Amino acid sequence: MDKTFFALSHPVRRLLLERIAAGDLTVGEAARGLDHSPAQMTKHVRILEEAGLLVRRKEGRVHRLHFEAAPLDEAMDWVARHRAF
Known part of the structure; x- marks a missing residue:
């Protein structure tokens, strides 16, 4: 989860x-x-x-990027559990 929050900490990555x-x-x-x-x-x-x-898929010389939401789901679950604080 630390890597998820770090990845989201930069506006370009978001x-x-x-x-x-x-x-x-x-x-x-x-x-x-x-x-x-x-x-x-x-x-x-x-x-x-x-x-x-992100998942990178190589198609010859082209690299396609695919979004994976699972790490965000984990981070959102953590935030929801700690929201009361």
Whole structure:
């Protein structure tokens, strides 16, 4: 769960998740319009993958990104249990 909260702590990663949640995208499609270098985008995608929020599928030379909600569900369950505090 620590990796999930860390992944969500950056606005660019949250934006990438929003875009990919609407449908699978390539890294380039997900990054379109963002003022970040390819190396920065690779780092953001890697952090999201390590948190389990994205799954990368290789189709030849194209890398497609797929959103996985399970880590968010776990984090939301934790927040709901501790909301009273």
